[in-house]
Amino acid sequence: DSGVTQTPKHLITATGQRVTLRCSPRSGDLSVYWYQQSLDQGLQFLIHYYNGEERAKGNILERFSAQQFPDLHSELNLSSLELGDSALYFCASSTSGQFAGGTEAFFGQGTRLTVV
């Protein structure tokens, strides 16, 4: 068990809908990362938050947004869903501080999103 909790584990929704994925990082970790894993794109970085502030953005669609709350949990909001958004969404956390590159990230079990 990595200590990172993601809910829900599975989500099935229709095109055009909006969903929220939730992540609770490991105790004490200030950094939260979101990744998308799909068959055609592989594992892609979406966004990084550190202590409530956005640190880096990857190829995240404008229909997607995220935030990190004062209690450090994070939510990834996906709206106007399309079939192609079906994927496994991972949250990861790390203890990284100012220089974040050298700290390993621990991943949650992922949320499998299916858009029908």
Add this chain to the structure above:
Amino acid sequence: AQKVTQAQTEISVVEKEDVTLDCVYETRDTTYYLFWYKQPPSGELVFLIRRNSFDEQNEISGRYSWNFQKSTSSFNFTITASQVVDSAVYFCALTHGSSNTGKLIFGQGTTLQVKP
């Protein structure tokens, strides 16, 4: 630009065979970190190892060993006496060493099947 290449898409071995998973990376940074993660059939991503760019010592952990060679930009992973439980997808990944984000750039992954 940073890039990680895992040229082996799938490898199949028989139990007790040794197997090496290749990883080649590209970066212009002088400080960077390399990682290996394992994704078993259950889907979660499990951290295996982190190596920084200044430490070229090989590492051994039980049946696992890692060979880091800056001269060839490679960070290969060897499993000795493979077991069925080693069947998984293995990802090599790279981060900047001195940036304020630890976002991971993943390779495409190598699916390892260990047959009894």
